[in-house]
Amino acid sequence: MRLYGDPVLRRKARPLTATDTLTVPGFGPQTVREVADTMMETMFEQRGVGLAAPQIGLGVRLFVAVEYEDDEEEGGDDDTPLKSRVLRDFVMINPVIAVLNKKKDKSYQEGCLSIPGIYEEGVPRARQIAVRYTDLDGQERTIEAEDYLARVFQHEIDHLDGVLFLDRLPAEVTDDHRKELLKIQQHSKNFLANLSSWEKEQHLKERL
Template sequence: MSTPAPIYPIRLYGDPVLRRKARPLQHTDTLQVPGFAPQTLREVADTMLETMFAARGVGLAAPQVGLGVRMFVAVEYDDNEEENEGKETPLKSRVLREYVMLNPKLTVINKKKDKSETEGCLSIPDIYEEGVPRARAVRVDYTDLEGQAQTVEAEDYLARVFQHENDHLDGKLFLDHLPQDVVNDHRAALLAMQRQARLNLDRLAQQARQGAEEHRDERL
């Protein structure tokens, strides 16, 4: 049997890391997701993609796994309903293109706003809302995992994905774009997420203390 690909816990609404502005990074950086061993940037990107697939998402930003760096992953899926009708096709088999973007700089190239798509977030599970205004077309200039400068233009749904993930790097969530009364409709669920986020952080802190104690004992 093959070993399942590792995945990261996704940080929930209420976790402070989701509200911090992320810092730039280099493609040669080594990163450490809390609770995991240090990894190369490529290993982090691969694990972020696996985490995103496991959660059945279309994008995932580094702050959502506890890393305050300017990086996100995203994918385009084959959504041909006729081809997939009656089939339970694995999500990864439907990937048309993967994106790993370091230090993305997003430029709006069509200012007309679209509010028609339903939007959600892996850090705010089970809450979906229409009405989030997103530019219809954007250009993203970024660095890839080889350190090469890249540019991609996107329209409609993919443009929305890039804007959503780029927001995460500035500490913004899709709920911030909605009227307060709409957000208030989800108050109970959001409070529950905040409580769970605190529990998750307490568990990570406990694991870190235990790891430090074990390391100290090894040196004695």
């Protein structure tokens, strides 16, 4: 999981196709379906509701998300298997949003798996949207969503454009979390240093 402070979270992700072969840093080449399956499992392990490819270090326009039976409390009881509460799951390639209701909603609390432990209300999101995307079979689809699910989709698509939910709040909100964010950044820095060492070792092994 890539954390706040990792440059990949600030880059605009590139388009892809369902037949592409992807290489997640730290792993070997995989199909888009394999990556999506791993992302879904990672999301469940972290007790999340969505996960975008940049959050695992992959700069492509792909995200996974689910709708739970009790979507406003997606974290729920840590002992409750999240998979048992899934109503629908989504894998979206190259998603594009169309706003159907421009009225903004600020009533939900948002958090982010890449910014653990920090939650804030007041993030303005469109109440109703349509998302056009490609599925894992390469078929183009469109889905309409409103309220909480619309918020989830907007949050994940923001990740594909290098935008974090704190960016949509006043600067003083981020300032209030400065100490926590610095700790997260340090964890991110340590992870990237270890990943770089691993990649160098792999490169040397390939040359032998």
